[in-house]
Amino acid sequence: MAVAGRLMTRRVMGKLAFFTLADETGPIQLYIDKASLEAAHPHNPDVFSQITSLTDAGDWIGVHGTLKRTDRGELSVKVSDWRMLSKSLQPLPDKWHGLADVEKRYRQRYLDLIVSPHTRETFRRRALLVSTMRRWLDDREFLEIETPVLQSEAGGADARPFATHHNALDLPLTLRIATELHLKRLVVGGFERVYELGRIFRNEGISTRHNPEFTSVEIYQAYADYHDMMVLTETLIATCCQAVCGTTEIEYQGTAIDLTPPWTRATMHELVQRATGLDFTTRAEAAAAMAAQELLVPEAADSVGRLLVEAFEQRVETSLIQPTFVLDYPVENSPLARTHRSKPGLVERFELFIVGRETANAFSELIDPVDQRRRLEAQQERRRAGDPEAQTVDEDFLHALEVGMPPTGGLGIGIDRLVMLLTDSPSIRDVIAFPLLRPEGRPEVGSDAMG
RNA sequence: GGGUCGCUAGCUCAGCGGUAGAGCAUUCGGCUUUUAACCGAUUGGUCCUGAGUUCGAAUCUCAGGCGACCCA
Numbered sequence: 001m002a003v004a005g006r007l008m009t010r011r012v013m014g015k016l017a018f019f020t021l022a023d024e025t026g027p028i029q030l031y032i033d034k035a036s037l038e039a040a041h042p043h044n045p046d047v048f049s050q051i052t053s054l055t056d057a058g059d060w061i062g063v064h065g066t067l068k069r070t071d072r073g074e075l076s077v078k079v080s081d082w083r084m085l086s087k088s089l090q091p092l093p094d095k096w097h098g099l100a101d102v103e104k105r106y107r108q109r110y111l112d113l114i115v116s117p118h119t120r121e122t123f124r125r126r127a128l129l130v131s132t133m134r135r136w137l138d139d140r141e142f143l144e145i146e147t148p149v150l151q152s153e154a155g156g157a158d159a160r161p162f163a164t165h166h167n168a169l170d171l172p173l174t175l176r177i178a179t180e181l182h183l184k185r186l187v188v189g190g191f192e193r194v195y196e197l198g199r200i201f202r203n204e205g206i207s208t209r210h211n212p213e214f215t216s217v218e219i220y221q222a223y224a225d226y227h228d229m230m231v232l233t234e235t236l237i238a239t240c241c242q243a244v245c246g247t248t249e250i251e252y253q254g255t256a257i258d259l260t261p262p263w264t265r266a267t268m269h270e271l272v273q274r275a276t277g278l279d280f281t282t283r284a285e286a287a288a289a290m291a292a293q294e295l296l297v298p299e300a301a302d303s304v305g306r307l308l309v310e311a312f313e314q315r316v317e318t319s320l321i322q323p324t325f326v327l328d329y330p331v332e333n334s335p336l337a338r339t340h341r342s343k344p345g346l347v348e349r350f351e352l353f354i355v356g357r358e359t360a361n362a363f364s365e366l367i368d369p370v371d372q373r374r375r376l377e378a379q380q381e382r383r384r385a386g387d388p389e390a391q392t393v394d395e396d397f398l399h400a401l402e403v404g405m406p407p408t409g410g411l412g413i414g415i416d417r418l419v420m421l422l423t424d425s426p427s428i429r430d431v432i433a434f435p436l437l438r439p440e441g442r443p444e445v446g447s448d449a450m451g
Numbered sequence: 452g453g454g455u456c457g458c459u460a461g462c463u464c465a466g467c468g469g470u471a472g473a474g475c476a477u478u479c480g481g482c483u484u485u486u487a488a489c490c491g492a493u494u495g496g497u498c499c500u501g502a503g504u505u506c507g508a509a510u511c512u513c514a515g516g517c518g519a520c521c522c523a
Contacts (some may be wrong), residue, residue: 009486009487009488011485011486011488011489012482012485012488013481013482013483013484013485013488013489014481014482014483015482015483016482016483016484016485017483017485018484018485018486018488020486029485029486031484031485033483033484034483035483056476056477057476070484070485070486071484071485072484072485072486074484074485074486090461091461091462091476091477092461092462092476093461093462093463093476094461094462094463094474094475094476094487095462095475095476095487096462096463096474096475096487097462097463097464097475097487098462098463099462099463100462100463100464101458101462101463101518102518102519103458103517103518103519104462104518106518107518111462115462205452208519208520296523427519437517437518438516438517438518439517440516440517
């Protein structure tokens with residue numbers, strides 16, 4: 001038989017040697033016996049000293065041989081021939097401790113992957129999750145269509161974009177912060193089920209839950225509303241969990257999480273009321289009541305709706321450990337969601353929380369171009385007043401709505417956070433192969449320090 | 452943005468005012484059933500950077516860099 005792989009450990013004892021050879025499927029021991037190896041190479045009496053002295057841990061080698069069980073019972077390949085496939089010029093990390101330095105793990109992920117089976121498993125699971133999700137959507141006639149990453153105006157979310165520039169057109173461009181507005185244009189164009197799973201970019205801070213580029217899937221389904229999207233969300237995520245973990249009852253950082261549908265549904269109003277006893281009727285009343293409970297009352301929260309969200313974020317969000325759909329957000333915070341069919345001041349929107357983290361966001365989409373214009377103009381007004389994350393008016397998008405969009409349910413899921421959940425990873429950097437880090441080394445002397 | 456902690460050999464770490472250290476890895480020698488092999492020897496350093504205190508700084512102080520965690 002023939003095997004190839006990376007040499008991980010070497011134990012040479014006189015006329016007998018044991019190597020551990022690893023390929024993607026795992027390790028196998030090589031049994032190298034001087035007498036038998038020389039018998040197979042009558043014209044090369046140095047063959048044993050060559051294999052034991054020319055190889056290092058880290059080298060890629062290929063061997064021929066026969067299967068054998070050693071006296072200690074380990075399945076091994078008794079080597080009859082070998083060849084160097086690729087020489088490693090750098091030593092491997094400590095074979096026992098591995099790479100303990102987390103910074104090095106992220107900066108030199110290739111080393112982390114070589115020595116940490118757990119890291120390899122995380123990225124296998126990530127790939128499995130993504131492929132399972134695509135297959136599930138494809139099986140249900142959702143069409144994946146790629147929309148532009150480079151945009152004149154970033155829209156579809158409250159976030160700051162990265163700025164770039166097209167040379168030939170001398171055109172300032174931004175990287176997308178969401179795929180929403182283009183996918184909706186496709187629904188206007190007649191595609192009733194569309195999605196895009198891909199990278200989006202937000203120019204904001206880095207933390208254990210934020211990387212400036214991350215992966216989302218946005219899904220749009222005509223003739224559906226946010227209730228339909230809840231069923232879709234719990235079914236899709238439970239399917240992915242089953243595929244990746246083999247069960248829908250998992251553990252995250254020591255806490256049992258049950259992803260078996262159906263999941264809890266509760267309105268934001270109910271949850272805040274339950275947690276604080278507060279009812280929100282007017283802004284002034286709510287502010288006073290919140291202050292009395294030692295909740296922060298930011299000035300930017302200039303309406304009863306924004307205060308409700310504040311109270312939710314301060315008192316409820318992190319307590320939503322089991323999967324929970326939070327329903328019916330204030331209209332002020334949701335410029336792209338359809339107004340609620342029966343509750344004034346609210347929109348038909350939900351966010352999904354798992355282990356206290358926002359994992360998905362969905363609406364009955366706003367399809368009324370008049371209302372949409374009014375809401376985007378209100379956003380633009382906030383932007384002028386100094387909120388850099390407020391949205392802008394995308395005239396072409398409004399034009400598309402004027403052409404006519406069918407009633408549609410839309411959903412966005414953060415893939416990285418879902419992978420964290422399903423791989424029991426505490427940091428988003430553990431599920432992104434090459435997370436953004438500051439460059440190493442000293443800043444250049446003389447570079448102008450603006451700001 | 453604030454706080455705490457970390458940065459010493461390729462890797463994992465000790466040293467915490469008085470000659471820069473260990474284990475593994477490297478290199479050399481020995482060894483035919485090892486599996487963190489073992490035994491003997493060898494090699495390897497901008498102690499993150501800079502300034503200060505001191506007779507003397509990896510060690511104390513200040514500033515900076517990079518990272519981790521927590522908080523906002």
